[in-house]
Amino acid sequence: MPQLAARVADSHKGDYGQVLVIGGSLGMAGAPALAGMAALRSGAGLVTLAVPRSIQSTVASFEPSMMTLGLGDVQHNALQLEHADQITVQCERATVVALGPGLGRAPTTARLVHALYHRLSQPLVLDADGLYAAAEHPPMLTSPAGPRILTPHQGEFQRLTGEACANDLPQRAEQAAQLCQRDSSGQTLVLLKGHQTIITDGQRFTVNHTGNPGMATGGTGDCLTGIIVALLAQGLSPWDAARLGAHIHGLAGDLAAADLGQVSLIASDLVAYLPNAIGQL
Numbered sequence: 001m002p003q004l005a006a007r008v009a010d011s012h013k014g015d016y017g018q019v020l021v022i023g024g025s026l027g028m029a030g031a032p033a034l035a036g037m038a039a040l041r042s043g044a045g046l047v048t049l050a051v052p053r054s055i056q057s058t059v060a061s062f063e064p065s066m067m068t069l070g071l072g073d074v075q076h077n078a079l080q081l082e083h084a085d086q087i088t089v090q091c092e093r094a095t096v097v098a099l100g101p102g103l104g105r106a107p108t109t110a111r112l113v114h115a116l117y118h119r120l121s122q123p124l125v126l127d128a129d130g131l132y133a134a135a136e137h138p139p140m141l142t143s144p145a146g147p148r149i150l151t152p153h154q155g156e157f158q159r160l161t162g163e164a165c166a167n168d169l170p171q172r173a174e175q176a177a178q179l180c181q182r183d184s185s186g187q188t189l190v191l192l193k194g195h196q197t198i199i200t201d202g203q204r205f206t207v208n209h210t211g212n213p214g215m216a217t218g219g220t221g222d223c224l225t226g227i228i229v230a231l232l233a234q235g236l237s238p239w240d241a242a243r244l245g246a247h248i249h250g251l252a253g254d255l256a257a258a259d260l261g262q263v264s265l266i267a268s269d270l271v272a273y274l275p276n277a278i279g280q281l
Helices: 030-041 053-061 081-091 107-119 129-136 138-142 154-161 169-180 220-233 238-260 267-279
Strands: 018-022 046-052 067-071 096-099 124-126 148-150 188-192 198-200 205-207
Touching: 018 030, 018 081, 018 220, 030 046, 030 220, 030 267, 046 053, 046 081, 053 067, 067 081, 081 107, 096 107, 096 220, 107 124, 107 129, 107 138, 124 129, 124 220, 129 138, 129 154, 148 238, 154 169, 169 188, 169 198, 169 205, 188 238, 198 238, 220 238, 220 267, 238 267
Parallel strands: 018 046, 018 096, 046 067, 096 124, 124 148, 148 188
Antiparallel strands: 188 198, 198 205
């Protein structure tokens, strides 16, 4: 299992990367907030959430350690293509980007996803409504501007590929590999979520064995996105960040379920148990 390097005594926040989470829409303020909080608890030095101005104060209220960037005016309920230039400027300072948590599914929002996917050279984790936008325009995945990690659950995977996930584990891994291989540059990795999460870069695959059914609740995928971007920000490769991120995410869920029970588990419990999970590595 990959490991983070030990922290040196004279390090500072800039040594642990700057994460930018792009997401949020009216009624979905919690999704980018969960991703941001998970990124902080997973060791990112700085975390900024780029969200519609209409929900900025709500997003900021979840955690004072996060910074927020409000875009548009208060009438904007979702990020749109017209915000691409502002986001691109903000990304000049970012080490890694998460795109999609709570983003919304308006056509102009999908066009923003397409533009950023082809424009941003940083490692980028695409999740949730970002994956919906990709499914609406499949050629998007063939030409990324930099390293990409796609994190679909089985329903999102079916929307992306047009085929249901196989029950057989090796067959499911091959399906995920074929999604990676749409990108001829070899910069795309797929983390296919679910029981026995599969991580593949199109040439090799591994299976994660932590996690439990209590994690089948809204927001846990946003936490996974935050964990992975934090590991990328601290210098892990996409392959190592995805593998370690899936392990930590599931382990935090296992520790939370042991104390709280699977039925009562909610996504914010994963954030609370991340220190325990990371401490066990």
